[in-house]
Amino acid sequence: MKSLENKVAIVTGAGSGIGKAVAFSFAAEGAKVVVSDINEEHGNAVVAEIVKNGGDAFFIKADTSKAVDNDNLVKQTVAHYGALHISVNNAGIGGEAAPTGEYPIESWEKVIGINLSGVFYGLRYQIPALLKSGGGSIINMASILGQVGTKFSPAYVAAKHGVVGLTKSAALEYADQKIRINSVGPGYIKTPLLEEHLSAEQMEGLVKLHPIGRLGEAQEIAELVLWLASDKASFVTGTYYAADGGYLAQ
Numbered sequence: 001m002k003s004l005e006n007k008v009a010i011v012t013g014a015g016s017g018i019g020k021a022v023a024f025s026f027a028a029e030g031a032k033v034v035v036s037d038i039n040e041e042h043g044n045a046v047v048a049e050i051v052k053n054g055g056d057a058f059f060i061k062a063d064t065s066k067a068v069d070n071d072n073l074v075k076q077t078v079a080h081y082g083a084l085h086i087s088v089n090n091a092g093i094g095g096e097a098a099p100t101g102e103y104p105i106e107s108w109e110k111v112i113g114i115n116l117s118g119v120f121y122g123l124r125y126q127i128p129a130l131l132k133s134g135g136g137s138i139i140n141m142a143s144i145l146g147q148v149g150t151k152f153s154p155a156y157v158a159a160k161h162g163v164v165g166l167t168k169s170a171a172l173e174y175a176d177q178k179i180r181i182n183s184v185g186p187g188y189i190k191t192p193l194l195e196e197h198l199s200a201e202q203m204e205g206l207v208k209l210h211p212i213g214r215l216g217e218a219q220e221i222a223e224l225v226l227w228l229a230s231d232k233a234s235f236v237t238g239t240y241y242a243a244d245g246g247y248l249a250q
């Protein structure tokens, strides 16, 4: 039997990069996948690919920085598939690069809105649905920058540290109600988030930060998320898992 057979999962930011790899992996393991993104075209393309490969998925547009969109996302998921067992709060952006003393206020608000408040709104509406379904697993996408700082990304670093803390607190609240909540911390991964904003030279500089000698692939993060989502991780809650090519070991 596949590891996510009969499970219903939401993946936010599933139109690209890590979220897309997670959506494909979940579908391949038998889950019914709600592919959610702010980008309708990309989200629908992911659904089409899953269905072409014999999987079960459908698209719901949601801007995770809006509480009401998170509420609707859960309501529509339950209306369509009858339950919710797994959610991956993955949608995120990088934001502007600037020193804290000059950081654009709009960029601070946007990054915190999507990368931190978006995860809270997700939990806020997913948890009641998971309780009704008899429990499940939530994975919040943090980063190595949820554990250590870096220059010129104050909003991103603050948001990702916030995601790690929020994950721990929520996990404690629901540990005895069959809901496991964990965060994942990728090192730098080759996705549009990096590739569309950095030069080849900057990408090469990032490679040097990883003892493993390369950047990660989205699928390498999806494998960890898949394990945390499945019953194989049945004793795992409230923790942070890095998949970072050795970045944090230095």
Ligand SMILES: NC(=O)c1ccc[n+]([C@@H]2O[C@H](COP(=O)([O-])OP(=O)(O)OC[C@H]3O[C@@H](n4cnc5c(N)ncnc54)[C@H](O)[C@@H]3O)[C@@H](O)[C@H]2O)c1
Pocket: 012, 013, 014, 015, 016, 017, 018, 019, 036, 037, 038, 039, 042, 062, 063, 064, 065, 090, 091, 092, 093, 094, 114, 141, 142, 143, 144, 185, 186, 187, 188, 189, 190, 191, 192, 193, 194
């Ligand atoms: N790529 C990396 O190096 C890296 C490293 C650590 C953590 N992460 C985290 O992984 C997650 C996914 O990143 P990625 O690299 O796959 O990025 P990506 O840009 O490839 O994909 C992100 C997706 O999120 C969607 N999105 C953006 N804002 C949204 C919103 N408000 N509501 C709903 N969807 C929205 C985008 O349309 C896009 O499809 C993010 O949380 C990111 O911070 C990425």
